[in-house]
Amino acid sequence: MTQVGITRVDRGRAHPPANPEYFQGTVHMQELYQPDRDGEESELIAVFFEIGARTRPHTHDSTQVLQVLSGRCVVVTETERRIVEAGEFAVVSRGIWHWHGATVEGPMCHISIKLPGRTHWDAPLRDWEAG
Numbered sequence: 001m002t003q004v005g006i007t008r009v010d011r012g013r014a015h016p017p018a019n020p021e022y023f024q025g026t027v028h029m030q031e032l033y034q035p036d037r038d039g040e041e042s043e044l045i046a047v048f049f050e051i052g053a054r055t056r057p058h059t060h061d062s063t064q065v066l067q068v069l070s071g072r073c074v075v076v077t078e079t080e081r082r083i084v085e086a087g088e089f090a091v092v093s094r095g096i097w098h099w100h101g102a103t104v105e106g107p108m109c110h111i112s113i114k115l116p117g118r119t120h121w122d123a124p125l126r127d128w129e130a131g
Helices: none
Strands: 027-033 043-049 064-070 072-077 081-085 089-092 098-102 108-114
Touching: 064 072, 064 081, 072 089, 072 108, 081 089, 089 098, 098 108
Parallel strands: none
Antiparallel strands: 027 043, 043 108, 064 089, 064 108, 072 081, 072 098
16 A cells, blocks of 8 residues: 555646536646545645636635645635735635635636635625626
Protein backbone atom coordinates (compact mmCIF):
# COMPACT_ATOMS: atom_id res chain seq x y z
CA MET A 1 0.00 0.00 0.00
CA THR A 2 1.35 3.43 -0.97
CA GLN A 3 1.76 5.80 1.95
CA VAL A 4 2.48 8.92 -0.09
CA GLY A 5 0.14 9.90 -2.91
CA ILE A 6 1.44 12.19 -5.63
CA THR A 7 -0.74 13.96 -8.16
CA ARG A 8 -0.50 16.92 -10.52
CA VAL A 9 -3.07 19.59 -11.33
CA ASP A 10 -4.08 18.83 -14.90
CA ARG A 11 -6.91 20.59 -16.75
CA GLY A 12 -7.14 17.53 -19.02
CA ARG A 13 -8.23 15.40 -16.04
CA ALA A 14 -10.91 17.86 -14.92
CA HIS A 15 -14.63 17.34 -15.55
CA PRO A 16 -17.80 19.42 -15.28
CA PRO A 17 -19.08 19.70 -11.70
CA ALA A 18 -21.53 17.07 -10.43
CA ASN A 19 -23.79 19.96 -9.34
CA PRO A 20 -23.60 22.60 -12.10
CA GLU A 21 -26.33 24.59 -10.36
CA TYR A 22 -23.72 25.61 -7.77
CA PHE A 23 -21.88 27.63 -10.43
CA GLN A 24 -22.47 30.32 -13.01
CA GLY A 25 -20.44 29.99 -16.20
CA THR A 26 -18.09 27.23 -17.30
CA VAL A 27 -16.28 25.41 -14.51
CA HIS A 28 -14.33 22.15 -14.44
CA MET A 29 -13.06 20.28 -11.40
CA GLN A 30 -10.28 17.82 -10.69
CA GLU A 31 -10.43 15.97 -7.39
CA LEU A 32 -6.91 15.92 -5.99
CA TYR A 33 -7.85 14.29 -2.69
CA GLN A 34 -11.24 13.11 -1.47
CA PRO A 35 -11.56 11.62 2.03
CA ASP A 36 -12.76 8.03 2.23
CA ARG A 37 -15.41 8.99 4.76
CA ASP A 38 -17.43 12.18 4.98
CA GLY A 39 -16.28 14.63 7.61
CA GLU A 40 -12.99 13.02 8.66
CA GLU A 41 -10.39 14.81 6.55
CA SER A 42 -9.85 17.79 4.31
CA GLU A 43 -10.66 17.63 0.60
CA LEU A 44 -8.54 19.14 -2.16
CA ILE A 45 -10.10 20.10 -5.48
CA ALA A 46 -8.54 22.00 -8.39
CA VAL A 47 -11.27 24.20 -9.85
CA PHE A 48 -10.84 25.70 -13.32
CA PHE A 49 -13.02 28.76 -13.97
CA GLU A 50 -13.44 30.20 -17.46
CA ILE A 51 -13.61 34.01 -17.84
CA GLY A 52 -16.20 35.42 -15.43
CA ALA A 53 -17.32 32.01 -14.11
CA ARG A 54 -17.99 31.81 -10.38
CA THR A 55 -19.60 29.89 -7.57
CA ARG A 56 -23.03 30.66 -6.21
CA PRO A 57 -23.00 32.24 -2.75
CA HIS A 58 -22.43 29.66 -0.04
CA THR A 59 -21.14 29.09 3.47
CA HIS A 60 -19.05 26.32 5.04
CA ASP A 61 -19.16 24.63 8.43
CA SER A 62 -15.37 24.99 8.53
CA THR A 63 -12.67 27.24 7.12
CA GLN A 64 -12.02 27.12 3.36
CA VAL A 65 -8.62 27.96 1.89
CA LEU A 66 -8.28 28.91 -1.77
CA GLN A 67 -4.79 28.69 -3.29
CA VAL A 68 -4.77 30.52 -6.62
CA LEU A 69 -2.59 28.71 -9.15
CA SER A 70 -3.20 30.82 -12.26
CA GLY A 71 -5.14 33.90 -13.21
CA ARG A 72 -6.84 36.23 -10.76
CA CYS A 73 -9.56 35.12 -8.33
CA VAL A 74 -12.27 37.39 -7.01
CA VAL A 75 -13.51 36.53 -3.51
CA VAL A 76 -16.60 38.37 -2.29
CA THR A 77 -18.17 38.43 1.17
CA GLU A 78 -20.95 40.63 2.53
CA THR A 79 -18.39 43.32 3.38
CA GLU A 80 -15.39 42.75 1.08
CA ARG A 81 -14.46 42.22 -2.55
CA ARG A 82 -10.85 41.01 -2.84
CA ILE A 83 -8.67 40.06 -5.78
CA VAL A 84 -6.32 37.16 -5.10
CA GLU A 85 -3.35 36.76 -7.44
CA ALA A 86 -1.64 33.55 -8.60
CA GLY A 87 0.60 32.31 -5.79
CA GLU A 88 -1.59 33.83 -3.06
CA PHE A 89 -4.04 32.22 -0.64
CA ALA A 90 -7.46 33.39 0.51
CA VAL A 91 -8.78 32.09 3.83
CA VAL A 92 -12.56 32.27 4.32
CA SER A 93 -13.65 31.60 7.88
CA ARG A 94 -16.45 29.17 8.64
CA GLY A 95 -19.98 30.49 8.40
CA ILE A 96 -19.05 33.47 6.17
CA TRP A 97 -21.36 34.13 3.20
CA HIS A 98 -19.14 34.27 0.12
CA TRP A 99 -18.61 33.44 -3.52
CA HIS A 100 -15.47 33.21 -5.65
CA GLY A 101 -14.43 32.81 -9.25
CA ALA A 102 -12.55 34.22 -12.22
CA THR A 103 -12.50 37.89 -13.07
CA VAL A 104 -14.00 39.15 -16.33
CA GLU A 105 -10.44 39.68 -17.62
CA GLY A 106 -9.40 36.03 -17.78
CA PRO A 107 -9.71 32.43 -16.61
CA MET A 108 -8.48 31.25 -13.22
CA CYS A 109 -7.58 28.04 -11.43
CA HIS A 110 -7.52 27.57 -7.67
CA ILE A 111 -7.22 24.67 -5.32
CA SER A 112 -10.06 24.54 -2.82
CA ILE A 113 -8.81 23.19 0.49
CA LYS A 114 -11.88 22.49 2.55
CA LEU A 115 -11.66 21.23 6.08
CA PRO A 116 -14.24 18.71 7.33
CA GLY A 117 -17.82 19.98 7.35
CA ARG A 118 -20.70 20.68 5.01
CA THR A 119 -21.00 23.34 2.34
CA HIS A 120 -24.35 25.14 2.43
CA TRP A 121 -25.40 26.08 -1.09
CA ASP A 122 -28.78 27.40 0.06
CA ALA A 123 -27.24 30.69 1.24
CA PRO A 124 -29.26 33.76 0.21
CA LEU A 125 -28.22 35.31 -3.10
CA ARG A 126 -28.33 38.91 -1.76
CA ASP A 127 -26.67 41.21 -4.33
CA TRP A 128 -24.81 38.34 -6.00
CA GLU A 129 -26.41 39.02 -9.38
CA ALA A 130 -24.69 42.43 -9.46
CA GLY A 131 -21.37 40.52 -9.58
